[in-house]
Amino acid sequence: MILISSSLAFPFTRDREEAFWREESWRIELVANTLHPDIPLGRKKKKHTCLYGGGDIEWIRKFTLTAKAVAEDVGNLWRCCT
Incomplete structure (x- = not known):
């Protein structure tokens, strides 16, 4: 939660986490930005990414x-x- 929403994740409670996932959708940016900085750039260029x-x-x-x-x-x- 911290990687995705920084300080907005605080306080860390089950209710807060469930609310977060109701508002968020699974997308490549959730993990890609922390794996390699060029992945979002590649998506803008319509390149495929395989994790x-x-x-x-x-x-x-x-x-x-x-x-x-x-x-x-x-x-x-x-x-x-x-």
Whole structure:
């Protein structure tokens, strides 16, 4: 709550938290701004953002390679067809 609403989160009570979530909607800015400062800029440029992670570093490496290959293929297809 502090990251999202700063001092407005105080006092920290269950009722305050429930009220906060009734007013707030889940959106990428809730987490993205604290992960990397360029994510909101990328969204303004209509770029896609994929948040992933976990404890299995091999899965993360495979996913990263696959995601990069797909993005490259889509980019090549787009350039080819426009």
